[in-house]
Amino acid sequence: MSTLRVAIVGAGPKGMSALERLVHHASHSTSRAMYEVDLYEPHRSPGAGPIYDPRHPAYLRMNIAADIVDAWWTPARVPDVASHPSFGTWRSLQLPSIMKEFGDAALDAFPPRAVVGRYLEHAFAKIVESAPESMRARVVPHRVLDIEPMGAGWGIRADGLGMSGKPYDEVLIATGHASEWSDALTQVSRSSPSSVTTVFPVQEQLSRERVAPGAAVAVRGFALTCIDAALALTQGRGGSFHALDHPWRLRYERGPDDILCLLPFTRSGRPMLSKPLPDLLANVDGISEITARGQERIRALAASYDLRVDLLPVLVDTAVASIQAVTSAGDNPVSLDPLRADADEWLRGALDGSLSSVDGDDVVSQIAKSLEIGCGAAAPHALWALGHAWRSLYPAIVDRVGGNGLTAVAWPAFVRLATELERIAFGPPAVNAAKLLALVDAGIVDLTHLHGGRLVGVEEFELRSAAGSTRVDAVVDAVLPPPGIVGLSTAPLATLLAAGAVRPRHGRRGLDVLDDGSCVGANGVATPGLAAIGRPTEDSTIGNDTLSRRMHPLAELWAERVVARARRERSCAARPRADLARQG
Numbered sequence: 281m282s283t284l285r286v287a288i289v290g291a292g293p294k295g296m297s298a299l300e301r302l303v304h305h306a307s308h309s310t311s312r313a314m315y316e317v318d319l320y321e322p323h324r325s326p327g328a329g330p331i332y333d334p335r336h337p338a339y340l341r342m343n344i345a346a347d348i349v350d351a352w353w354t355p356a357r358v359p360d361v362a363s364h365p366s367f368g369t370w371r372s373l374q375l376p377s378i379m380k381e382f383g384d385a386a387l388d389a390f391p392p393r394a395v396v397g398r399y400l401e402h403a404f405a406k407i408v409e410s411a412p413e414s415m416r417a418r419v420v421p422h423r424v425l426d427i428e429p430m431g432a433g434w435g436i437r438a439d440g441l442g443m444s445g446k447p448y449d450e451v452l453i454a455t456g457h458a459s460e461w462s463d464a465l466t467q468v469s470r471s472s473p474s475s476v477t478t479v480f481p482v483q484e485q486l487s488r489e490r491v492a493p494g495a496a497v498a499v500r501g502f503a504l505t506c507i508d509a510a511l512a513l514t515q516g517r518g519g520s521f522h523a524l525d526h527p528w529r530l531r532y533e534r535g536p537d538d539i540l541c542l543l544p545f546t547r548s549g550r551p552m553l554s555k556p557l558p559d560l561l562a563n564v565d566g567i568s569e570i571t572a573r574g575q576e577r578i579r580a581l582a583a584s585y586d587l588r589v590d591l592l593p594v595l596v597d598t599a600v601a602s603i604q605a606v607t608s609a610g611d612n613p614v615s616l617d618p619l620r621a622d623a624d625e626w627l628r629g630a631l632d633g634s635l636s637s638v639d640g641d642d643v644v645s646q647i648a649k650s651l652e653i654g655c656g657a658a659a660p661h662a663l664w665a666l667g668h669a670w671r672s673l674y675p676a677i678v679d680r681v682g683g684n685g686l687t688a689v690a691w692p693a694f695v696r697l698a699t700e701l702e703r704i705a706f707g708p709p710a711v712n713a714a715k716l717l718a719l720v721d722a723g724i725v726d727l728t729h730l731h732g733g734r735l736v737g738v739e740e741f742e743l744r745s746a747a748g749s750t751r752v753d754a755v756v757d758a759v760l761p762p763p764g765i766v767g768l769s770t771a772p773l774a775t776l777l778a779a780g781a782v783r784p785r786h787g788r789r790g791l792d793v794l795d796d797g798s799c800v801g802a803n804g805v806a807t808p809g810l811a812a813i814g815r816p817t818e819d820s821t822i823g824n825d826t827l828s829r830r831m832h833p834l835a836e837l838w839a840e841r842v843v844a845r846a847r848r849e850r851s852c853a854a855r856p857r858a859d860l861a862r863q864g
């Protein structure tokens with residue numbers, strides 16, 4: 281074989297990160313190996329994909345601070361210059377044009393996702409352009425339906441193309457979030473015009489034709505996607521938010537095509553809390569030392585550590601020390617013992633799954649309180665400090681708990697704990713929390729059925745809970761499919777799973793993968809030439825479904841392996857000719 285054929289299935293941010301690493305290693309290799317790289321991607325903006333679609337409306341914001349976004353891998357970074365810019369550098373170079381389009385929001389720490397999408401699209405083009413002469417990289421704008429063994433490699437069947445003529449030696453699956461799953465809202469029939477099974481792209485899914493002006497809309501889920509849906513159905517239809525005489529509180533003024541109300545419903549009613557403003561803790565003395573100490577303790581946990589005995593105390597200590605650091609400069613020092621007891625009790629409840637549910641007014645006051653604390657207008661409390669502890673210790677938790685860092689028996693408790701902490705640590709940015717509260721104040725977001733609401737009906741729907749029942753005109757599913765592959769029916773992973781080429785890791789939902797992304801098959805051995813990255817591997821790896829490239833070297837290790845293979849096969853192919861030449 282003289283040319284290594286590589287297929288990357290899905291050219292969203294993760295597929296792009298793999299390409300970037302492949303280009304890097306192929307460019308720095310002394311071998312004369314050749315590469316043909318096909319990136320299968322049906323979305324019109326490779327690099328950005330549907331989540332960071334550059335055409336998204338501006339009110340769909342980033343959920344992590346965008347200053348960490350960088351299309352080039354930090355440890356091997358070429359200088360941060362115009363030809364290879366990080367998001368920060370690109371944004372400052374593009375400022376006049378993006379501000380013209382997106383206004384001040386473009387400057388925000390949590391800018392519109394479309395702005396980040398522009399950057400990712402730009403970076404993708406740069407990466408393809410910078411491929412060495414030995415590599416031909418091209419986008420194949422088609423959805424992959426199946427990946428099947430073909431000779432010693434893999435054949436790819438794509439929508440509108442049929443089966444690839446030649447096999448690929450290496451296939452990397454980077455398909456991101458699944459589109460179908462077994463727990464999707466079953467009552468929501470695709471044929472009913474008033475039922476919306478997915479929120480994105482909002483321009484299509486939540487159009488006036490799908491969700492009529494004046495409609496009462498039931499929304500399953502009360503997390504970030506619910507907020508995006510609420511904004512699409514209000515601000516996206518001409519409504520507007522106005523500053524009030526209060527830090528970070530807004531007033532909503534209805535637009536002409538607004539819905540009547542939006543009724544979220546969930547099992548527990550527990551809300552996501554507002555993330556703090558990014559610079560809130562920047563100047564607090566000692567805060568980075570507290571984080572470093574906590575991370576060190578987590579990385580040093582013994583092999584047989586116990587979540588309750590070993591991990592929880594690190595979270596509690598970090599939370600309490602952070603509160604102490606934040607409040608020590610003020611006039612009203614807080615009493616730390618009750619905070620410690622609150623934090624400890626809350627974590628134990630999260631671990632056991634025994635946290636109490638929350639109803640209407642409490643929900644509003646919890647979000648409002650987190651917003652005030654996050655903007656520096658109120659003293660921190662235990663819950664807020666635990667959110668901070670989880671965010672700041674997360675890289676160490678990813679290192680220590682991901683992979684085989686926890687037994688299958690302990691895993692379900694960790695998932696319960698992580699789900700609750702995610703809610704208080706990785707909630708909406710302050711601007712979106714403020715908008716949500718303004719929509720509640722305006723009577724549009726109605727929390728009557730938030731806790732325990734149940735949808736009843738097939739063609740016509742009613743939302744029922746202990747608070748009574750409400751007839752609704754439209755239903756929106758704002759719960760995303762879970763990480764991993766269990767219970768998913770999306771091609772091409774479902775067929776690979778059925779064929780035993782991939783398997784979930786024991787006791788987890790994510791694909792069983794090695795450190796370089798190689799998929800482990802049903803026989804317990806790595807399946808040659810097949811790897812995966814991102815959401816399908818999530819919770820076998822953890823913290824991998826993010827734009828941040830700081831926590832996982834998976835793309836790097838995959839590219840290293842592929843280039844090493846190309847080098848090896850190139851030198852094997854070259855050897856007989858050299859021998860022949862000597863004989864001649």
Ligand SMILES: Cc1cc2nc3c(=O)[nH]c(=O)nc-3n(C[C@H](O)[C@H](O)[C@H](O)COP(=O)(O)OP(=O)(O)OC[C@H]3O[C@@H](n4cnc5c(N)ncnc54)[C@H](O)[C@@H]3O)c2cc1C
Nearest residue numbers: 290292293294329342343344423424455456457814826827
């Ligand atoms: C609504 C939403 C908001 C988010 N906001 C943030 C945020 O602010 N910050 C953050 O860090 N993370 C955020 N995330 C997490 C997000 O998943 C990651 O940041 C990132 O998008 C993961 O990249 P990916 O390439 O793995 O997946 P994706 O971005 O989903 O990209 C997968 C790509 O694969 C393509 N694809 C899918 N199936 C096929 C197929 N069969 N054949 C060919 N191509 C296929 C898709 O078209 C897509 O382009 C958000 C997620 C969602 C759902």
